[in-house]
Amino acid sequence: MAFDCVIIGAGPAGMSAALTLSEHGRSALVLDRGVAPGGQIFRSVSTSPLPDRTALGPDYAAGAELVSAYTNSRAKHVAGADVWHIGEDGRILYSHEGTTKQVEAREILICPGAIERPMPIRGWTLPGVMTAGAAQVMLKSDAMVAENAVFAGSGPLLYLIVAQYLRLGVKVAGLVDTTPAENYLKAAPLLPAALGGFGLLRKGLALLSEIRRAGVPVYRNATDLAILGDQRAEGLVFTSDGRQEIKADTVFLHHGVLPNPNMTRALGLAHHWNEDQLAWHVTKDAFGQSSLPHVSVAGDGGGIVGADGARHEGTLAAMNVLTRLGHFASDQRDRLAKPRLAQLRRLARFRRFIDRLYQPRPALRLPQDSETVVCRCEEQRLSDLRQGFEEGARDPNALKSRTRCGMGPCQGRQCGPIVSGLLAKWQDLPVQDVGYYRLRSPQKLLSLEEFSQFQTVVPDEGGTK
Incomplete structure (x- = not known):
């Protein structure tokens, strides 16, 4: 039995999507790596260890309302769920409490959030x-x-x-x-x-x-x-x-943030290079629909939009899922989406200004000293990568084969943007032409013991709050 929608990530986008789906009676399972919903931006907002959480600003405190509404919704939430495989057939595998669990989804919404630019x-x-x-x-x-x-x-x-x-x-x-x-x-x-x-x-x-x-x-x-x-x-x-x-x-x-690319890359979704944000973005439509029909992406994981933008994108993606499931007609979806699409356009104009203002210097985005470590996992320095390039490696995957750069536990999260930038610079090519690492599942280290503890999760056992 499959869930109507499995959402990966419980940040602003994932929670907003889950709320919309549950309000319309659809089964939504949210798999979240965190110990509590909120993502990075609203981390621990409901259980803040600070004596006065208002010190973190009104935007952070306002997240408590969203977290509370989500927690009280019908959506199933699984904390500490580390997704490591998404199949084109709608099957998802994740680690949870020392076991491997499998779930099937009619629709998948990926909300992996952002990572900081190295x-x-x-x-x-x-x-x-x-x-x-x-x-x-x-x-x-x-x-x-x-x-x-x-x-x-x-x-x-x-x-x-x-x-x-x-x-x-x-x-x-x-x-x-x-x-x-x-x-x-x-x-x-x-x-x-x-x-x-x-x-x-x-x-x-x-x-x-x-x-x-x-x-x-x-x-x-x-x-x-x-x-x-x-x-x-x-x-x-x-x-x-x-x-x-x-x-x-x-x-x-x-130095700013980038979309977390590993999950969407491993699934084989189409990506394109965004020159304003100097980052790879998932290629998707206004409703988050990716190059795979049953997979959508919302929030900063598809392109940096900020917390407010992520909430709008999560809701819009859920509206599209409801349309694909036959709950909405497309014209009804479009009518309901109009105000949120207008808000996203307004936020996008502000985002373009911010991206231009804070675009980092190339000399700080790419290493200059030959002894600077680029791949922290495999301890590969700039000089090691340059040697691999001079030996014939012209794209990130060839360089990975020669130097092991990108083969560590982080699977290129840290070194990937740097490697693409270096290869583009050395060949005087656009980053779009150089490409990115080819990623595969599993997206985390797994022990045989964990993999042997295999369970299948179905909608009536989807998890607890």
Whole structure:
């Protein structure tokens, strides 16, 4: 017996889709890697360890309403479910509590969310160097912070986590902003169209003002970043109105986010290169319909749209699923979708402005030092990859065969964007022509013991809240 729809991921997109499907009486199973619904953006919003979760901002607190509505819906939720195979036949395999489970779906909605763009500077693999997203995970999940840390990079998330630290009384050693000065001129023509998202612009300006008022040293137009230290991080050195150095035990890096590609790639969905976001996007229509008829994608996993956009996309994908299941006629779906599609167009204009403004420098997006580690899993350096290229590897899969770069447990999540960029640069080709890793199931390490504990899940046993 198959579920009407299996949703992978319980972030804003997955929860919104599940709500819509359950409201119309359809069986929806949500498989979520997290311990509780919310995804990264609303992580632990219902069980925050912080004495006052409002310190994380009104957008975070507002997520509690969505999580509550989802939790009280008819959708089946399985926490700690790690999906590692999606078949074209609608069969899904996932790990849960030391067992392998199988479920069948008439429709599949993939909402894998985003990953942070790697910043492969010298020393980025040293202990004490993490991402701004990791700082948020520690803060939201365990109320853990790093005193006197350096935050380096650019983009809204970087400024948000610094502001959250300051609201909690945590000292910040410095904010090193790598936004190129020329980006402001490049983004200026897009500002009038982006003013439809004035509320979002105002939030961003308020964050920057909050950081300045707190007296945090802010260094702008920073270049030539490198981590200090041999055995662990001891600080950050960079150029901003001269050579600068900040001593710190913890350095948080952030350079924007990318769609998490592994699940959609392993399924063989069509992708295309988005030059504005410098990322691979799933090729889909306005309702999230992918190149496979029964598979849809919503939220940041298909292309970065933000939390509000993800909620709209999740609902639209669910409307399309209902249409495919015969619950809606297409004209009814289109009529109901009209306001949300209009909101997405407004958000897209703002997103184009943000993407242009915070587009990272090539010298920070791609490694410059030959000894910089590119593949953390297999410890492959830039010089190793260059040697593989000179030996004839011209695409990511050929380079993987020669160097093992991308063969580790993360299956290229960290090195994949860098490898495609390097090969494009070395051959003076568009990234679209270079391509990406060819991925296959399983998408995680499995033990034979786990695989031997095999169970099939059917709709009346879909899981519990």
